[in-house]
Amino acid sequence: MLTLDSVSFQYGHRHALRAITASSDAQKVVALVGRNGSGKSTLLRLIAGLAVPTSGSLRWRGSVLSALAPARRALEVAYVAQRPSLSIDLTAREMISLGRFASRSRLDGAVRIDRAIEQMGLEGLRDRAFHELSAGEQQRCVVARALAQHETNGLLALDEPFSNLDPGELVRVFTVIRQCAKEGALVVIALHDLSFVDQVADTVWWLEYGSALAMGAPSDVLTTARLKEIFKCDFVRGPQGLTIEIRL
């Protein structure tokens, strides 16, 4: 259970988040949406325990993640950064195996790594140098690393993990995410592309200028009227989800 109670965050004098109050149970996928600069990445870093809220409290299963030692915290939450480090001189498999660092004393490491590789469809790339892969392949590796790290019933915090993926890869990642949620995880994803929020997420948290604009089920929150007001363009809601209508 993730609870945010009036969470605020400041970078110096700039208010990135203002009094966000929200909560979610496990076995759910929460989508964080909003314009660029609305505070999605900041909120995700706070949820991952990488920063301390300036005020308010943020708890996962009753404990304050940012107060935990990194080794302990890594067993609770797996995080994918928006711009992960790409100039790493390891093979893809070695890079993914970094996800097992916190639990390296356990013997199922190799199995977990291979399972993550299989889930992300990276079997043919395991021995290639990570920095030689395409952007989409690198992104899938980073997600695989988080999957290898992630324990059942844990928290997955993913910041824009789909930005470089083609449709087939996208579907694969979505399926895996939903599977993780089904098995007991809470997945919080920051998203740019609203087209598939309906299909992927159970809950949407919509941020605007660091404040919570709306929270709830996708169809309730992402109304075409509200979308037009914020994004200044027309959306159409079809059976598979939202699409943008471009009139030239």
Next chain:
Amino acid sequence: MKLRELPANDLLMVALSFAWVSCVSCVACVSFVMVCGGCGHEPSSPTAAGNRATNIRIVSLSPGVTSSITALGAGDRLVGRTPWCQSASAVPIVGTLLDLDAEALVAVHPTLVILQPPAQGEPAALGRLVAQHGWRVERFRIDSLADVLAVIDRLPAVICDPLTPGDCDGITARAVEIRQSMLSALDPIVGASGAGRTLVALVGSEGADVMGFGEGSYIGDALARMGIANALTRSGYPALGAEDLVKLAPDTVIIIASRPSGASEQMRSILGKSTIVRIEAPELLQPGAGMISGLIQLRAALIDACAHQTIGP
């Protein structure tokens, strides 16, 4: 984390890296076994050409002492020197006090090691080598002019071979000669005031600051003994820029140039009113008995300057 919980690969790495330690230990054991077994060959026995007194084999770790030994005509008993001992260029180099080539030092088989005791103390390695081989060690300070004279007095007894008839007498006689020359070179100059305030300077490269010899330096001492007023009243070896030279306004400038350069032209343009004399005497830079010819040149230049000034512009 317990050792057995480490992943298998890491254990392998730790195990393999100790191969380094075992290898080095093996090499150590093998070496010492062979040493004890008496393997090896003697290096060729040292025969330096023209070595009259083979009982005295000197390693000099002081350039000043090396030049003194050469000046005394005993250069043939030098078997080791530092790279800075230019006066004995045919002699093998055994490093310096700070970076001793212990192997070369041992290979030249000295009987006597001469050095200038450094402020930071002598390296313990040298002490150990000396103790192991039973070499004699003699120390000479060469900071001031008085030290230089003391070296000339004491060196003959140190380096001569009492077993070779006439050796000690010969060297002592040469030392007395040099001492006389040096003292007469340092005699007060008649009409010294004619030279006015004198600056002795070392000029390196074009456009660089010149280095002056202040009071208390061996050149400063020499000037004082000759009755010449040193334009530099402070002590040490200060670097002087063009402005300093103009402010100093010496009446006479003696330039010690170690190689041909346009230094005197430059000086003339800065100090138009001074008498500028240039002498090529690099041996003056190394205090010791070897600087006698430089001293004589310096004295001649100063006498010229005195005469020049007295005659008038």
Next chain:
Amino acid sequence: MTSMTNMTTMTTMTTMTTMTTMTSMSKRSIIGIALLVALVLAAVIARLLIGRDPIAGGINFGWPVAEILVLRFGAVQSALVAGASLGLSGLLLQALLRNPLASPFILGLSAGAGLGATAALWILTASGAAAAPWMLIAVRGADGVIPGTIGSLGVLILVYALGRRGGRLDPLTLVLAGTVVATLCGACILLVQSLMPPASRGDSWMWFMGQVPEMPSRGTLFTAIMVLSIAFAASVRSAAALDVASTSDDEAESLGVSLRTLRVMLFVCAGTLASASVALCGPIAFVGFVAPHIARVVLGARHTALVPASLLAGAAVLVWADAIRQSIDIGAGRLPIGVLTALIGGPIFLIVLRSGRSRSGEWRC
């Protein structure tokens, strides 16, 4: 029944995967480490066999007499310990600073040691006969390593204090602090040297080129070996964390590495390793920079392999440099070791520069 089958499948899969991983990774690592060990051994043998005749000139090659062998072996000991320390120190610093161009002296250590030694010398010379006994012991005791060690450790503490940002060590701030401190120390050294008589300036300049003492002080050698062993053990233990730390700060923390403690450990280990090496052999450039890159070329980028490999590579480079300089006779005595390591390190640096850029154009570390 189903759970039993699951467990059996699981166990079989685990064993097979582990074995495949072991064989595929370890084979390269075993060959690589063996190669480096062979390189070190070859260097040691070369150093023991190569000799120079100072009288007749020329090089000779053969097993030396006992007394000379002891001297050569002493040089081998000094070079092995100092080279290994510098190699490991360089690796740890390149990991700490996330910069493949980092070297043990980027933090200003050698300048600090030089300043300590020069300042002590000047104080003694200035006080002359009035030097207090404690001053004499401080400067001359323990084979003269105390002033230099105080200097290098002092610089370490200063750079540590200056290199913190947001409460923990920051790679860029550390490099800047180190560069500034090194420049200041260098200026002070030149100042003190300009006050010394011209005849004695030549000697002290040579100290900055480094030495490989044939008769190293027992105490210093022992201390250096202790420091090396402790730092090596700590590095092996943190090797996995070093791989994780090569990603970004956020990623490393989220993967479970406490960057705060790791960076302090890296800093202390790298710093004391370099200090010990300077105490033993003076400041020898390039070894600490070049050794990790040699290790990477041979063994890849995983730190579990790089830690022992950098140690071996550093030892190999320094012993080979010492062996090669024994065989060079240009009539001016032995070349300073710093010249040889620069001549070897320079071209390797160029090779790293040319080959070290990935497709994206970013540096790989």
